[in-house]
Amino acid sequence: MAGTGKRRAPLVVDRRYANTTGAPKKAERRSSAPAPRGPRRKRGLIGGLVFGFFHLIWRIVWGVSWRIGAVVAMILAASTFYFYSTLPPVADLLDGRARGSVTLLDREGKVFAWRGETFGGQITSDTVSEHLRNAVIATEDKRFYRHFGISPRGIASAIRINLSEGRGPLSGNGGSTITQQVAKLLCLGVPYDPKAWKSEAEYEADCRTGGVWRKIKEVPYAMAMEAKYSKADILTIYFNRAYLGAGARGFEAAAQRYFGKSANQVNPSEAAMLAGLLKAPSYYAPTNNMERARDRARVIIGLMQEQGYLTAAEAADAIANPAHLSPAAAARAGGFFADWVMESGPESFTSKTTEDVVIRTTMDQRMQKQAEEALAHVFATKVKEGSQAQAAIVVMSADGAVRAMVGGRNTDGAGSFNRATQALRQTGSTFKPFVYAAALNLGYSPADFVEDTPLTMNIPGSGPWTPQNYDKTFKGLITLTEALAESRNIPAVRVSEAAGREAVRQVAQGFGIQSDLAAGPALALGASESTLLEMTGAFAGILNGGSAVEPYGMVELRLRDDPMPTFTQTGGIQQRVISETAAQYLTYMMAQVINQGTGTRAKLDREAAGKTGTTQAARDAWFIGYTADYVAGVWMGYDDNKPLTGVTGGGLPAEIWREVMMRIHEGIPARPLPMLIPEPRLPPGQSGAAPAREPAADPIENILRDVFGSFTGTY
Structure with a gap:
């Protein structure tokens, strides 16, 4: 009872049946069954057939899809593992040239010309200028540090752009990440064989070709690289192997070629110009068309600002002070002279060299420029306009x-008739x-x-x-x-x-x-x-x-x-x-x-x-x-x-x-x-x-x- 302070006795349901071991009666079984759901809607004959048909199709598609997906996943995993096992150490991938280069110095020891593909020396993503690293990432792959080698969003965006411009889905913009671009530079691990290719240029052209099959092969290779190397390592390979016009292989060679300085010293405007070369090296080379190169650099400076790599003030300063060529690159003097030295020297150290060679010459850059200017002056003042007459000077x-x-x-025509x-x-x-x-x-x-x-x-x-x-x-x-x-x-x-x-x-x-x-x-x-x-x-x-x-x-x-x-x-x-x-x-x-x-x-x-x-x-x-x-x-x-x-x-x-x-x-x-x-x-x-x-x-x-x-x- 309440107020007694004692615990209340538990409530117990009265037993209605004496026989607890026997089967429950019919009324008890009904009480334990779930509550009725209400009347079920009848589909009818046609509705049932349609529903059954689509249900069957779905089950078939689902069954095939997950099986195909499983097979693709296994193939992708196997391919990735295979490529992973074949990838060499990073240091072995930094200089991929089949031939060497020749750097020509004038009588005072100053560079005036290069021949072959120049490799400026190994650099790493940590030693290059921060501006250069940022410019490359802002331009080529802004999600570089967040993807695993491929960017589905980038590929989808590239397909949309290509289709909107009337091209094939994989023609033009490829949506390639930096990792995929490195995979192309490495030719998916296929080495250059002089016996199989007419020239190194033909080999590299084939490596850069697009197409569905090539894109498919890039995926496991890129994923293998992401698994094998760090992001810094992948950037290092990219910085050393990318072709940047005028015979420069790698950003160190390009910085020296165009600006006369190392890649770790370039400022934002120079870094933007170098990064701009990745899209079309010869077309945007500043030695080919400086104004075009600067226009491209301005676009990249805008991307760097947009992505937070440059402040508004820094971007404005970079645009107001564009990059300038070094005196040697700007002079572009001695192309015919350099060609002659290459022709007259031993082939094993010039046109067919597999080493990087430095040749000091007798050329006087001051006299070379004066001879070129003298010829231009006489033709401009004494020869009728449009004349096809030629001249030569020694x-x-x-x-x-x-x-x-x-x-x-x-005088710009290096390699032309001398x-x-x-x-x-x-x-x-x-x-x-x-x-x-x-x-x-x-x-x-x-x-x-x-x-x-x-x-x-x-x-x-x-x-x-x-x-x-x-x-x-x-x-x-x-x-x-x-x-x-x-x-x-x-x-x-x-x-x-x-x-x-x-x-x-x-x-x-x-x-x-x-x-x-x-x-x-x-x-x-x-x-x-x-x-x-x-x-x-x-x-x-x-x-x-x-x-x-x-x-x-x-x-x-x-x-x-x-x-x-x-x-x-x-x-x-x-x-x-x-x-x-x-x-x-x-x-x-x-x-x-x-x-x-x-x-x-x-x-x-x-x-x-x-x-x-x-x-x-x-x-x-x-x-x-x-x-x-x-x-x-x-x-x-x-x-x-x-x-x-x-x-x-x-x-x-x-x-x-x-x-x-x-x-x-x-x-x-x-x-x-x-x-x-x-x-x-x-x-x-x-x-x-x-x-x-x-x-x-x-x-x-x-x-x-x-x-x-x-x-x-x-x-």
Whole structure:
């Protein structure tokens, strides 16, 4: 009872049935059954059939789907495990080039050109500039640190963009993550085999191709990389293997190539420009189109700001102060020179090198730029607009060290046709100095006389041959100096026949003219072919006192990581061809070409010697000459060998030569030429002085007479 403080007794239901072990009665069974749900809705015959059909389809689809999914998952897991087991250590993947590179230095040790694919050295994602790392992630894969190798959202977005722009679902934007891009760079683990591919470029093009199968294979490979390597490792591979235009493989090489600094020193604007190259390296290369590269960089700076890598103030500063090329990259000088060095050097260390090679050259970047500017100036001011005429220039020292080379008007065209070294053209009157060199070497004097009178020679097998002077006139008895200064053809033939064609041929070949020389008397008139480099080198031999030179551009070759050079060269002077006296006399004679002869338009503010040359129908025009310091050669003509209009060697080529020499001699004190002035002589037959020798015109007469004797008659 309440209030007693005792516990209430439990309530117990009265037993209604005595027999607890027996089966419950019917009423008890009903009380234990669930409550009725109400009347069930009848579907009818058609509804039941439809429901049953779709229910069956669903069960089939579900059954097939989960089985296919399970199979795909197993295949994906097996493929991922397979690729995982084949992935090497990160350090083995940083330099994937099949060939090496060549870095070319000028005479002062400064880089001016690169060839091959340059690898600037291994870098890591931790050592590069923070701005560069952020720029790459903001541009290429903003969810890089959150995905497992592939980005379904990125792929779906790329498919949507491609379809909206009328392309195939996997054409154009691929939605690739950085990990997938690295998988492409590694060619999904397939190494380059020179036997299976025509070139490394073809192999890499195949590795970059898209397509469904390629995308499918990328997935397990990318996932294997994510499992094998850290995010930092994947970025490191990417930073070292990505191609970034202009032959730069990896961001370190690209930073050095474009900005002259390491990838760990680039600022936000430079980092944005480098990251922009990933989309289309050649198209956005700043050496190709700086404005286009800067436009792309501005887009990336905006992405960096949007994703929080740059503040608004930092982004504004980066846009206001865009990246600039280094002086070497901006100059883009010496492309033809670099090509020539690569061609003339040993293939195993140049075009086919598997190592990284550094070559120090003779090139002077200041002179190279001045030569290019001089050529551009003359064509801009003296040549009619739209002219397709070409020109080439070579500048060298007296020992054959080439200082500048212009192989054509398009100075940006590395790898293009080099007219200074590859074009074999008739030399015309620039060959005449070798004729007079042969005579001077036999003891003739510049003051000796030769007849400029009509001459007809009978050429066996060809008949009569009658050379003509350029002006179709004759001057009678003139000195050898006058004959050369005025580039008279008939005297040149007479001197050649007197000295002997073989002597002339030996002199020309001795000075480095390597092509076949004409066998007949037209040899004296430059009927043979040569290159501008050969001809300029031959004139350098006259300047240095009569010794042949081998034009050279390579001073030292070494492997990049080896301080000791593999190859060195200190000079190109070789054997003596003519006496020093003959060389100095010839210099005097060629000085008169500029002072009072056909080359007056080449006159400088210092002593200079040279020779004009114009071939038949004016297909080639030359001027080659020198001061006490440098030799320069100029050629002008058309690539298709059609005649020039109103151009001779004493015209535009002489003016180009003058512009070049004026510029390269700025700040250099004038020095006298190494020349001998001959004692004047009276014409043969006049009294009061020893008679001058007169070279014979007839080869038979030349044989009969002592070439050291006096010729007093005319013939």
